Amino acid sequence: MLYPNNSADKLGFTEIKELIKTHCLSTMGQDMVNKIQVMTNYDLILKFLNQANEFKNILQNDDALPINHFYDIKSLANKAKIEGTFLSEEEFFQVQASLTTVFAVIAYFNERGGVYPYLEALFEHLPIEKAIIKKIDQVIDPKGKIRHNASRELMDITSGITKAEQEARKKIDQIFKQASANNWTADGSLTVRDGRLCIPLLAENKRKLKGFIHDESASGQTVYMEPEEVFSLNNLIRDLEFERRREIIKILTALTDELRPYVPLLLSYHGLLTKLDFVRAKALFAIEIEAEMPKLLNEGKFRLFNARHPLLFLNFKKEGKSVVPLNVAIDDATRIIVVSGPNAGGKSVCMKTVGLLQMMVQAGLLIPAGADSVAGVFKQLFVDIGDDQSIESDLSTYSAHLSKMKKFVEDANGKTMILIDEFGTGTDPQFGGPIAEAVLEALNNKKVRGMVTTHYSNLKIFASNTEGIENASMLFNNTEMQPLYMLEVGKPGSSYAFEIAQKIGLPQNVLNLAKNKISAGQKKVDSLLVDLEREKKEIFDTKQKLDKQQRRVNTLLAENEELKSFLDENRKNLLREAKQEAKSIILNANKLVENTIAEIKSSNADKEVTRSLRENLNNEVKKNTVKVEALKKAPAQDEEVKPGDWVKLIDGDTTGQVMEIIKDNVVIAMGDLRTVVKKKRVEKVTRASVPKEIRRSSNQTGDIANFSPEIDVRGMRTEDALHAIEKLFDRALMMGFNNLKILHGKGDGILRKMIRQYLKKYEQVDRMEDEHADRGGDGITYVYLK
DSSP states (O other): OEESTTHHHHHTHHHHHHHHHTTOSSHHHHHHHHTOOOOOOHHHHHHHHHHHHHHHHHHHHSOOOOOOOOOOHHHHHHHHTSTTOOOOHHHHHHHHHHHHHHHHHHHHHHHTTTTSHHHHGGGTTOOOOTHHHHHHHTTBOTTSOBOTTSSHHHHHHHHHHHHHHHHHHHHHHHHHHHHHHTTOBOSSOOEEETTEEEEEEEGGGTTSSOEEEEEEOTTSSEEEEEEHHHHHHHHHHHHHHHHHHHHHHHHHHHHHHHHGGGHHHHHHHHHHHHHHHHHHHHHHHHHHTTOBOOEEOSSSOEEEEEEOOHHHHHHHHHHTOOOOOEEEEEOSSOOEEEEEOOTTSSHHHHHHHHHHHHHHHHTTOOBSSOTTOEEOOOSEEEEEOSOOOBTTTTBOHHHHHHHHHHHHHHHOOTTEEEEESSTTOSSOHHHHHHHHHHHHHHHHHTTOEEEEEOOOHHHHHHHHHSTTEEEEEEEEETTTTEEEEEEEETSOOOOOHHHHHHHHTOOHHHHHHHHHHSOHHHHHHHHHHHHHHHHHHHHHHHHHHHHHHHHHHHHHHHHHHHHHHHHHHHHHHHHHHHHHHHHHHHHHHHHHHHHHHHHHHHTTSOHHHHHHHHHHHHHHHHHTOOOOOOOOOOOOTTSOOOTTOEEEETTSOOEEEEEEEETTEEEEEETTEEEEEEGGGEEEEOGGGSOHHHHHHHHHHOOGGGOOSEEEOTTOOHHHHHHHHHHHHHHHHHHTOOEEEEEOOOTTSHHHHHHHHHHTTOTTEEEEEEOOGGGTGGGEEEEEEO
């Protein structure tokens, strides 16, 4: 139950429905959106939420649902239900297209049996009667026109019309040709008047031909005559067309009679299409507002994480802004939240967000909040937002508020959500405050759930001292005097009346006068609230920084542990392999020594044999000796590398000449090639230590400044031109140029065509373009390299 009746308008729910309607494909779907209401049945709400969520998953993660045609077949079924009526060709086509969509959708879900159970329930036990489509296909073609062979009689009539039309055309062409030869006709060709083919004759010649005059030109100089010989044929065609129409009506009537027994099934198919359109629109809107499905409880409580007002979210999205998310919870311990804080700080938006999202959930709509959010079900939603004064009912603003409070106190219970904006305003604060406090106490005694916004200090104090009621405030940056639009539960907020007035520019003497008029106790309370909020803000910012640092430390510790584990495992593997290799070397050494001793004994210590065996032992020792490589020295700091110097890579034997130094990088030319390396990876060497062939190659290609990426091949034979371009292309690639300019002239365009075809085979070519028309046009080609 919603109270008052305009609550949906107050909270923006009506606008939500209008936005959903824009995603509907049919008027039936839009009508269903209009009927969306806040429900209290837990099972029904859960079913609608799951349907929308499953369709959202299809749109985002699965193949597109084959929804191509949505027609209002309900009205067609109701028309076919009446004896003696018949559906037109277009209407049968709509039925055919709609049923094709229905069967395609059912097949889609049957292929994914069990994946989308809530959507599958839409057509559960719905039979697939393809006999309907088969019957319609025999009469209506894919373009929605009746088939010429729908019946034997229709085929004969159509054939007769075609034959008569051909004969009439042939006859009138002969007469027109003869009349033209006699110069009886006016300028122009055969034309149609009153649906009949006529000859345009000059008025003075109209009696030279027998026939029926259908029309004349505006000047009266031309008449349009249907010749007598053709008149009877055209009448025959007209009669056949009437006969054809009668036969078509006969066929359509018979087809409608065959369709009539299926009318209840057609209505079921119509219901399925309407529901699919409706659920699809809800899912598309959910994607638009980045909505999720919350966990649903059959209790009067909720817990929202990163909740956003959908209308505000869409407006900000257009402007490239982001909405500050809301985190709030209502449960058995915290039943009513009293929100205070500065004007324009977001109190009302916060409350409307809670109310609108609750309405959306209970209407079966997904909400723009975190997927871990929890939503409940309330039996009643009481709203007091805005000014409801009424001249007709003789109600002032405050009287209207009191009338609602009377309803709230009398009818609210533990399954009621209340939303009251600016509680207690509209009358003398000295009396409005106590009345508001009394109403709040009465509602709290009834275990009502909800949210209240206020500026009254007595309500803040009452909330802090009463079980079940919790203070909350909208955070405010009192340094920059800007609202933060963040809800903090647990403490009241200051209204910042003086601070905001000062920022707006109210004269200081007026502010001082106002401060002197408030009580010392009230001034002290407000100052304490401001200081408390400032300290809370500082603590919050510090906590954010500490949390960020802690996350960084945790990440580094995890990386360190992972690296340590890897090194330990690697060390164990290396030791194991080293031990196995050492064991193998020792075994081989023992065997070699034993064999050597045996051979010395067998040769009676012959000197030559002994020497040979000793050399063999030494060779084996050398094989298993690990060479300790001396660390290569880095170039001394005072040996500064400059362009033109010869350098050598520290970790290799490559030598080259320095062409350019870019920050910590060195561009080195090595023959026809260039490379870029870090300065710390090279050491300076003397020119004499560089081989002559390297110096010679460097001298030939080192002077990049002399290279021009332009070539003029005008007057060359095609073969010579391509050879010259190939050499230029190779040098440009080696030297890192990005484009070439080729002057080939215009002529007959053959040379230009051959050059472009030749360059297309190189994968290094990105594109080719003509020069600007004022500077040579298609006589010059620019070649851009990747």
